[in-house]
Amino acid sequence: MKITVINPNSTVSMTQKIESVAKAVASPDTIIFATNPDDSPASIEGYYDEALSLVPMLKLIEAHPESDAFVIACFDDTGLDAARCITDKPVIGIGEAAYHMATLVANKFSVITTLERSVPALEHNLQRYGLASRCVKVRSSNVAVLELENPASSAQQRIRVEIDQAISIDRAEAIVLGCAGMADLADTLSSDYGVPVLDGVRCAVALAESLVRVGLKTSKTIGYSTPITIKV
Amino acid sequence: MKITVINPNSTVSMTQKIESVAKAVASPDTIIFATNPDDSPASIEGYYDEALSLVPMLKLIEAHPESDAFVIACFDDTGLDAARCITDKPVIGIGEAAYHMATLVANKFSVITTLERSVPALEHNLQRYGLASRCVKVRSSNVAVLELENPASSAQQRIRVEIDQAISIDRAEAIVLGCAGMADLADTLSSDYGVPVLDGVRCAVALAESLVRVGLKTSKTIGYSTPITIKV
Amino acid sequence: MKITVINPNSTVSMTQKIESVAKAVASPDTIIFATNPDDSPASIEGYYDEALSLVPMLKLIEAHPESDAFVIACFDDTGLDAARCITDKPVIGIGEAAYHMATLVANKFSVITTLERSVPALEHNLQRYGLASRCVKVRSSNVAVLELENPASSAQQRIRVEIDQAISIDRAEAIVLGCAGMADLADTLSSDYGVPVLDGVRCAVALAESLVRVGLKTSKTIGYSTPITIKV
Amino acid sequence: MKITVINPNSTVSMTQKIESVAKAVASPDTIIFATNPDDSPASIEGYYDEALSLVPMLKLIEAHPESDAFVIACFDDTGLDAARCITDKPVIGIGEAAYHMATLVANKFSVITTLERSVPALEHNLQRYGLASRCVKVRSSNVAVLELENPASSAQQRIRVEIDQAISIDRAEAIVLGCAGMADLADTLSSDYGVPVLDGVRCAVALAESLVRVGLKTSKTIGYSTPITIKV
Amino acid sequence: MKITVINPNSTVSMTQKIESVAKAVASPDTIIFATNPDDSPASIEGYYDEALSLVPMLKLIEAHPESDAFVIACFDDTGLDAARCITDKPVIGIGEAAYHMATLVANKFSVITTLERSVPALEHNLQRYGLASRCVKVRSSNVAVLELENPASSAQQRIRVEIDQAISIDRAEAIVLGCAGMADLADTLSSDYGVPVLDGVRCAVALAESLVRVGLKTSKTIGYSTPITIKV
Amino acid sequence: MKITVINPNSTVSMTQKIESVAKAVASPDTIIFATNPDDSPASIEGYYDEALSLVPMLKLIEAHPESDAFVIACFDDTGLDAARCITDKPVIGIGEAAYHMATLVANKFSVITTLERSVPALEHNLQRYGLASRCVKVRSSNVAVLELENPASSAQQRIRVEIDQAISIDRAEAIVLGCAGMADLADTLSSDYGVPVLDGVRCAVALAESLVRVGLKTSKTIGYSTPITIKV
CATH class of the missing domain: 3.40.50.12500 (Rossmann fold)
Known part of the structure; x- marks a missing residue:
């Protein structure tokens, strides 16, 4: 295949x-x-x-x-x-893939994406796919996509701030990483936070x-x- | 302006x-x-x-x-x-314009569009705009867009079949014409059917x-x- | 006309x-x-x-x-x-007019209205019109309608507090002023906040x-x- | 009391x-x-x-x-x-009462009301109360309210036509009679149709x-x- | 009976x-x-x-x-x-009973339940019944059901913390107590808070x-x- | 594995x-x-x-x-x-699996299930999963589950009647078979109807x-x- x-x-x-x-x-x-x-x-x-x-x-x-x-x-x-x-x-x-899979391991999830300008498009997709009711919140980390390519940036730190809030405030049972550029972070974050952190590529x-x-x-x-x- | x-x-x-x-x-x-x-x-x-x-x-x-x-x-x-x-x-x-205006003159409306392949995209828009609850049905007339440019085609006749059904079956109070190529038909159809027939261009x-x-x-x-x- | x-x-x-x-x-x-x-x-x-x-x-x-x-x-x-x-x-x-127009210039809006007792009726309208999904929050400014007629009142100040929160917390892209008595404030507020502030009368x-x-x-x-x- | x-x-x-x-x-x-x-x-x-x-x-x-x-x-x-x-x-x-009670004895219900002009207001109420998802259809019997006061009218017959369709087409498990003037019909209709027929007054x-x-x-x-x- | x-x-x-x-x-x-x-x-x-x-x-x-x-x-x-x-x-x-009755005395209500693990099931019920739109929030008090049987526990105190927030933050007009074990608290809490506090058993x-x-x-x-x- | x-x-x-x-x-x-x-x-x-x-x-x-x-x-x-x-x-x-997968190959799907008494439970699931908006209709074939184990029954014929209607009336782009007992029929039906027919087991x-x-x-x-x- x-x-x-x-x-x-x-x-x-x-x-x-x-x-x-x-x-x-x-x-x-x-x-x-x-x-x-x-x-x-x-x-x-x-x-x-x-x-x-x-x-x-x-x-x-x-x-x-x-x-x-x-x-x-x-x-x-x-x-x-x-x-x-x-x-x-x-x-x-990869967006739809992560949303669908998140609903198979959690009652509710939140999304952590990049810049806030991307949030409405993701919300539209969730609505169309039918899965908006399963997503508590689409959160912007205020990280530009290409910052994720720069290991010296504070991108991961800002993503972690939002995951903290998704867990403590949204009461999300799972986290969806809202950018292909975050694909390499899923395992570490899952392990650190003790909740499923989903990467859409996988x-x-x-x-x-x-x-x-x-x-x-x-x-x-x-x-x-x-x-x-x-x-x- | x-x-x-x-x-x-x-x-x-x-x-x-x-x-x-x-x-x-x-x-x-x-x-x-x-x-x-x-x-x-x-x-x-x-x-x-x-x-x-x-x-x-x-x-x-x-x-x-x-x-x-x-x-x-x-x-x-x-x-x-x-x-x-x-x-x-x-x-x-022109789609959003017609939908919004239809809600100002009718409780519920139906849309008559061209080929059926266009229906899902219109339904997505209605959902995103928030107005899906005001639309009874998006109906395909099985008319290709360019048939509307050919006065000899049976396009108008097929559109009328769908308007009949939108009024009698959907109980729509207004009709939205779902293609810019139908813009010249609105006045005649409004007059013939006695309900508002909206053209998005106007x-x-x-x-x-x-x-x-x-x-x-x-x-x-x-x-x-x-x-x-x-x-x- | x-x-x-x-x-x-x-x-x-x-x-x-x-x-x-x-x-x-x-x-x-x-x-x-x-x-x-x-x-x-x-x-x-x-x-x-x-x-x-x-x-x-x-x-x-x-x-x-x-x-x-x-x-x-x-x-x-x-x-x-x-x-x-x-x-x-x-x-x-004027309510429906402002809601519809807000959706044409913003993905999401919040409403700033007068006393809290008016909030449920506005929420019902948003739901009926179909536009509830476009409104983040209907906010009460705790201003009685007739206070808006008294230039010496603190009405505008309380409205500004809510606009601040609509922008920073709701992440609203536009603000709808929820009372005809606020009609004269829209231009100043639009200019001060840098987002569309809509008055329903206009x-x-x-x-x-x-x-x-x-x-x-x-x-x-x-x-x-x-x-x-x-x-x- | x-x-x-x-x-x-x-x-x-x-x-x-x-x-x-x-x-x-x-x-x-x-x-x-x-x-x-x-x-x-x-x-x-x-x-x-x-x-x-x-x-x-x-x-x-x-x-x-x-x-x-x-x-x-x-x-x-x-x-x-x-x-x-x-x-x-x-x-x-009496409308809300009948809707709420119908959801306690049936998965889905349909409403049979009087003239079609009353349908949108009932639909709005169902939406506001939250119960629209439990109602398959609000059906007009084309009976004016005062016809129900006239035993010689064909009102009951037209209501029965709609109940037939609510059961066979809507697959409603219960029927809500959508007018106070139908209050005296509930028992007979329940008995005749073998499904709960609810009158809002009771x-x-x-x-x-x-x-x-x-x-x-x-x-x-x-x-x-x-x-x-x-x-x- | x-x-x-x-x-x-x-x-x-x-x-x-x-x-x-x-x-x-x-x-x-x-x-x-x-x-x-x-x-x-x-x-x-x-x-x-x-x-x-x-x-x-x-x-x-x-x-x-x-x-x-x-x-x-x-x-x-x-x-x-x-x-x-x-x-x-x-x-x-008792859940559905309390939800339906709450909608008859308030525009919006919040629920105070026991452990957070029970929240998703209640949210599913609200969605199925159709009443999710009337409920602002299902709040966990972090009280295990059997703590409610122990007068020496701090259960009531934790319930009160959530009622405070349901009123001040959710702006709920009524409170639904989300456990049969709270049935004896409704009268006192109604009286103390000045809003309807509903117990599902009653x-x-x-x-x-x-x-x-x-x-x-x-x-x-x-x-x-x-x-x-x-x-x- | x-x-x-x-x-x-x-x-x-x-x-x-x-x-x-x-x-x-x-x-x-x-x-x-x-x-x-x-x-x-x-x-x-x-x-x-x-x-x-x-x-x-x-x-x-x-x-x-x-x-x-x-x-x-x-x-x-x-x-x-x-x-x-x-x-x-x-x-x-297998229900959720088929629903999620159907949304990946079609805009809208219909479900063909067994006896009508099973329909409300499936509708509840679709609503909870968030996918009700993607399902046009849950259709009963009036086939009891165990009839599917009897090759001499008319079960498959009755299922085909409903697929015909799902395609021609619902305008479903895909069909979901609503019973594990239909798992062996998916390939034949997909091939016969020219639309995806999904079996939940697979x-x-x-x-x-x-x-x-x-x-x-x-x-x-x-x-x-x-x-x-x-x-x-």
């Missing part, structure tokens, strides 16, 4: 981190191929960057018809619906494998119908 | 129809400028076409900083959130004028913050 | 303030006529006063059949549904004009059917 | 029917006093009639301070919130007794605070 | 307290029979204890076919749906009486159909 | 069918152990049978501490919350594997805290 993991932004170090995390969770017989566009924003912070990343991301879906499944490795699930229109292979967003890779194993493909009858002309 | 009305698809005849309807409703002192990208799909039928139209539409927002307000004249409100990030001038989608132009007159600009504090770098 | 703006309470100074604000936002060719009953409560603070104001307000609708549209200038949208039954001209409440007058310009009338088929006998 | 049952319309035959039903369900030591205003509409069909009935109904609450509880015997729960402001004795609407009288017995009074701290001046 | 009140846990002192409270609220001609299984957990703290109590509780329903109604006196409404399947006599849970007994008096039985058509074989 | 798959009813032929389906989807290195209690009902048809199956099912969880994950193979997710209290290993219900086994691979365990901080005494 081959899973193509697309980082919709153009920061290669982030793609490498994502690939490493994805490979660690994949089954031995699963090939993980991680990639990113070179013409999308360096990071996706809110609605505008998301818009700019859409077509570059879709081109990478188109470019890998040999894949058995796709993971979109940006926490706002950039272009997820459009991607499902151009392939019948499973396409999983969740999405595992879910994509599951869908392939179950033999599920995207429905092509209404909303995800194949476009009359593929134009990318 | 100048309002730039952007048809996000590249069909010029549709832009002309939109312009004509927009001018008819605008105040005498309002300049309506209607335009469309030349590198977007000829019509927007569902998630995929919407994705392809986003950046071309945003470029037209960028190209007209002299405008006092913008109208996005596609019923799925293509790129509305991203557009609000790159200007503080009011940006109104509603959006009037709302855009209202926001300018009230002096309202898009909030720049959280979700619609100006991007750190404008990259279109 | 003539818009009759009805202040449902009997405080003339408040009607004058409303008229002044309404005229400032209306188009040059729009006649604003502001009026109030003389047999309703001096202010509307909660469910009971609202009940007492209903029939006096409806009589003023009946008395002005020459109007092209009506604005009900009390933030709980007193008698809005009943009013829509006795005329097919657009009737807009919003409602602009929306009423919009509906007239678009040619929309209240649907008469189900909930707003003309009463068999008009009995006011 | 004395319970004052107020029919908010002015039709005395209806008040008598209500009184008879109320007495049949009350405990032996409970005094039922049924009354109606003489200056309200003969029937309440929709928003407008409801508005006209509010103050006459409130005056009857004021006139009976010796009562231990009040029942508002119109299915749209006319003026319920305002009534709770002017007394701390329990006030129960439900409300029993609930009012319950609240008195438990010693509950209306909270006076926020929304139902005593008005500063009682002005009826 | 005979009402069997079942304490689903096996703590006899708690059953006695419940019986005493139930008798105080019942009508003179109502026989209250309180009982408990001897093979269920000593207290019900969360999902697991609830599961263990289900069958012992159902056996007590089966054992008392002469009853006119049943009350399940555990605040999580243990086995309520299953109980309704094996009898057509009314079965009322509410459920009164509601059960009401249903019997109105002649309502559980619908047997769909979800509560009699099991093909009764197997307890 | 060992996954214990518990059929909560006592019908061995059904357990065998479940085991066969589970093994077909599991990874080569995953051991599937399917089991059932011998003291639970032969089938679970609604609330009452569910109650009887709870403790027998929990005993099987207790009996297999060596498992890495558990699947509860009844579509009403019998005892899922209680099971999560007594182990920190992932526990997945989905749950794949999800359980995913959770183990990602290293997720059930949160033990609030609702799923370990019981003070394990009493099964």
Whole structure:
């Protein structure tokens, strides 16, 4: 089985981190191929960057018809619906993956994301997916995505402040890390806090494998119908 | 006051129809400028076409900083959130405009849109805007957008079938026409059916004028913050 | 175009303030006529006063059949549904007007109203209109309506305390002023806080004009059917 | 214990029917006093009639301070919130009473009401009370309230048509009769259809007794605070 | 009329307290029979204890076919749906009873329950019943159920801390006590705080009486159909 | 990895069918152990049978501490919350598994279940999980669970009638089979109807594997805290 993991932004170090995390969770017989566009924003912070990343991301879906499944490795699930229109292979967003899995190990969860400008888009997704009632709060850590690539930044410290509050104030039973760039932090944080801390990359890779194993493909009858002309 | 009305698809005849309807409703002192990208799909039928139209539409927002307000004249409100990030001038989608106005003249409304593949995106918007509880049903007329440009097609007849059902079965008190290409039908249909039949182009132009007159600009504090770098 | 703006309470100074604000936002060719009953409560603070104001307000609708549209200038949208039954001209409440417009310039808003006893009625309206999901919180400033008529009161100071909290705690992107008596404060507060601060009177007058310009009338088929006998 | 049952319309035959039903369900030591205003509409069909009935109904609450509880015997729960402001004795609407009780004997219920113009107000109430998710459908029987006072009318037959559909199509497990004028039909219909058919008058009288017995009074701290001046 | 009140846990002192409270609220001609299984957990703290109590509780329903109604006196409404399947006599849970009654005397209420592990089950119930929108918050007092049986514990003090916060922070207009073991505290707390403090035992007994008096039985058509074989 | 798959009813032929389906989807290195209690009902048809199956099912969880994950193979997710209290290993219900996976391949799905008496419990689950907004309708096929074990019955034919309607009337993009006894039908039906037809057993086994691979365990901080005494 081959899973193509697309980082919709153009920061290669982030793609490498994502690939490493994805490979660690994949089954031995699963090939993980991680990639990113070179013409999308360096990071996706809110609605505008998301818009700019859409077509570059879709081109990478188109470019890998040999894949058995796709993971979109940006926490706002950039272009997820459009991607499902151009392939019948499973396409999983890391945001939705983490939300769904969190509901399987906790009654309620909170999300810790990056800059506050990204919060409304995540709230919209939670509402659409139906899982808003399971999320206590989407918290901004005031960390820019690319700060996560800089080990010298105080990013992790600010994330920990929000986890503390999610546990003590929100009474969240699980924490969802709201950025692909936080993927390497999940294990340490889970261990330190004693509650499940979910990283969407791992969740999405595992879910994509599951869908392939179950033999599920995207429905092509209404909303995800194949476009009359593929134009990318 | 100048309002730039952007048809996000590249069909010029549709832009002309939109312009004509927009001018008819605008105040005498309002300049309506209607335009469309030349590198977007000829019509927007569902998630995929919407994705392809986003950046071309945003470029037209960028190209007209002299405008006092913008109208996005596609019923799925293509790129509305991203557009609000790159200007503080009011940006109104024709979908949201029609939904909001329908709630001011009716307890419940139904929407008649084009192909069924567009229905889920409209339902998502209604949910996000908060107005899903006011909409009985989003009905597909099984009319492709460009059929509306062909007077010889049976498009209007199929739309009428759905309006009949929206009134008799949904018990809708008002009808929202779910495509910019239906803008010229609203008056006749209102008159024929004796209930308000709303066209989003008119509603959006009037709302855009209202926001300018009230002096309202898009909030720049959280979700619609100006991007750190404008990259279109 | 003539818009009759009805202040449902009997405080003339408040009607004058409303008229002044309404005229400032209306188009040059729009006649604003502001009026109030003389047999309703001096202010509307909660469910009971609202009940007492209903029939006096409806009589003023009946008395002005020459109007092209009506604005009900009390933030709980007193008698809005009943009013829509006795005329097919657009009737807009200042509460609904501000809520709808706030959603066009912000992802989420908070409301600052007067005494806490008015909060549940506003929450009911938000729920009915469908916009509760867009409102973070309805905040009471603990200001009685008529204190707003007294420049020597600390009313504005208490309103500012709540705006501070709406911005810093609720993370609201826009503020809705929840009383017609606050109509004169919107510009100053918008400017001071750097976020849209919406006054319902302005919003409602602009929306009423919009509906007239678009040619929309209240649907008469189900909930707003003309009463068999008009009995006011 | 004395319970004052107020029919908010002015039709005395209806008040008598209500009184008879109320007495049949009350405990032996409970005094039922049924009354109606003489200056309200003969029937309440929709928003407008409801508005006209509010103050006459409130005056009857004021006139009976010796009562231990009040029942508002119109299915749209006319003026319920305002009534709770002017007394701390329990006030129960027959609509809310029937809805609450229906959820105690059935997973889902449907409502059969009179003219379709009353449907939106009932739907609003269900939404506010929180019970909309328990109601499959509010069905109009196309019966005017006063037809129910005429034994020669086909009212009951039309109600039965809707009950048939509520059971076979809505799969409702219980039926709520949506008008005080249907109070005398509940037993026969329950027996004929083999599902609970609830009449709000009985439900409300029993609930009012319950609240008195438990010693509950209306909270006076926020929304139902005593008005500063009682002005009826 | 005979009402069997079942304490689903096996703590006899708690059953006695419940019986005493139930008798105080019942009508003179109502026989209250309180009982408990001897093979269920000593207290019900969360999902697991609830599961263990289900069958012992159902056996007590089966054992008392002469009853006119049943009350399940555990605040999580243990086995309520299953109980309704094996009898057509009314079965009322004390949780649902308190929630419904609270909505009749207050716009919004908060719940004060025992250990935090019980909170999610109560939130699920509120959501199912439809009343989640009326409840501001379910608060844990961090009091174990059996501490309530020990007058020397600080249980009441911790409950009061939460009531203080429910009133001052949640702005709840009424308080619901979220454990049968708190039944004896309602009067004192109501009096001390000046807001309705509801105990579910009293509410459920009164509601059960009401249903019997109105002649309502559980619908047997769909979800509560009699099991093909009764197997307890 | 060992996954214990518990059929909560006592019908061995059904357990065998479940085991066969589970093994077909599991990874080569995953051991599937399917089991059932011998003291639970032969089938679970609604609330009452569910109650009887709870403790027998929990005993099987207790009996297999060596498992890495558990699947509860009844579509009403019998005892899922209680099971999560007594182990920190992932526990997945086949109902929730199918619902979550359906949302990853379709905008909207419908469920085809067995007898109508099971419908309300499934609707409650969908509401609690948050996924009710993604499900158009839970349809009963009027097939008793054990009819599915009889190849000569017309069960499959009646299921097909409902799938036809789910596709043509509900406009569902995917179908969820609402009973473990239908697990062997998914592939044929998917192929015949050209839309994803999901069987919960396969989905749950794949999800359980995913959770183990990602290293997720059930949160033990609030609702799923370990019981003070394990009493099964």
